[in-house]
Amino acid sequence: MKGFKSVGIEEVILFYALGVRHIDSLKYLIKDSVEPALIKQQNIIKKEGFNTTLEIAPGIPSEEIKRVAQEKNVSLIVVGSHGESAASHMLFRIGGVTSEVLHSHEKPFLLIRTKVTEVNGEKCVKPSCADFREKILYATDFSDTAHRAFVYVERIVEDGCKSVTLLHVQDKTKIDKHLKEKLDKFSRIDTERLEMRKNVLLEKGAVDVKIKIPYGNPTQEILNESKDGYTLIVMGSQGRGFINELFIGSVSHNVARSAEMSVLLIPALR
Structure with a gap:
């Protein structure tokens, strides 16, 4: 517990x-x-x-x-x-x-x-682990729901978690067709966003906060990263693509189904 x-x-x-x-x-x-x-x-x-x-x-x-x-x-x-x-x-x-x-x-x-x-x-x-606060993976799409999930990461850090990775996946399927030339710009903007969140966690007591912005399929990239010794994944559910999620399943749900560690999902406000 x-x-x-x-x-x-x-x-x-x-x-x-x-x-x-x-x-x-x-x-x-x-x-x-x-x-x-x-x-x-x-x-x-x-x-x-x-x-x-x-x-x-x-x-x-x-x-x-x-x-x-x-x-x-x-x-x-x-x-x-x-x-x-x-x-x-x-x-x-x-x-x-x-x-x-x-x-x-x-x-x-x-x-x-x-x-x-x-x-x-x-x-x-x-x-599967004695304390899920040991190493946290926070995955975000920068939606309001993902921001709500970050509040829980803050609480876990305040309670003693020292190691957090902030992850945002540049969705290859959405960017490849028409926005490939803007990938560097997107990554620069998103890095700045994550840097602000990193500073918040450092102020609250975290010691090791990493930022990662891979390019690929969001579900697969989150699962790939999660294999690096994490004890908990934290993310929002029913974020930007809520209607589509009803039919094809969201990234968060697919991660919860396939991850080998515990997953905390924070729902959208309704």
């Missing part, structure tokens, strides 16, 4: 949806089988210093997550996903829980990469 307080978390709702709203006998059977493990997790979270409540809902997971997020006015939705990348995880199948929440979330969304380990002969799930 290290790093959670840096994104404003004080209280945790440990949530589980049974997915069997209309089958009472099965609903209670499943509840009885999962509740002991959930109570155990609740106690672990409490020991980390978080006020923690447990809520078990009967309905469809994706619907129940959105309902509770709205009713409780949560500040962050956290979902764990194990494996090398979320793309191969069952929750990311078309219509899967994480996929549905990811494409409709109105609250900040943290996808935590996890790994299954065995302790004293008992399987347990742990985050």
Whole structure:
């Protein structure tokens, strides 16, 4: 749970949806089988210093997550996903829980990469890194939503993160056709923008802040950079191309599906 307080978390709702709203006998059977493990997790979270409540809902997971997020006015939705990348995880199948929440979330969304380990002969799930504040990759398209995401980077730095990379990808597919001759100008302007953000982070306590502006496919360039030892990717979702994202999937969603580390997505204001 290290790093959670840096994104404003004080209280945790440990949530589980049974997915069997209309089958009472099965609903209670499943509840009885999962509740002991959930109570155990609740106690672990409490020991980390978080006020923690447990809520078990009967309905469809994706619907129940959105309902509770709205009713409780949560500040962050956290979902764990194990494996090398979320793309191969069952929750990311078309219509899967994480996929549905990811494409409709109105609250900040943290996808935590996890790994299954065995302790004293008992399987347990742990985050892929002990502290996601270790090395942050912030990807921006300079939209208002990306700026909202940068505020979270500032908070994480204030909470102790020392290493951040500020990344903006010059989109090859958009520039190649008619704007190739202006690439140097674009990169110069964007470097100045990122320098201002770098100075903000240095003032807040960061020590190692790098600026990178690669030229290529945004999703692929972000994923390529993310392999350099990062513990968290932070970016806005539903940025400049919101309408297109509804049909083809946004860069942020594709990164969340394929990244091998945790991803924090900050949604657009609606």
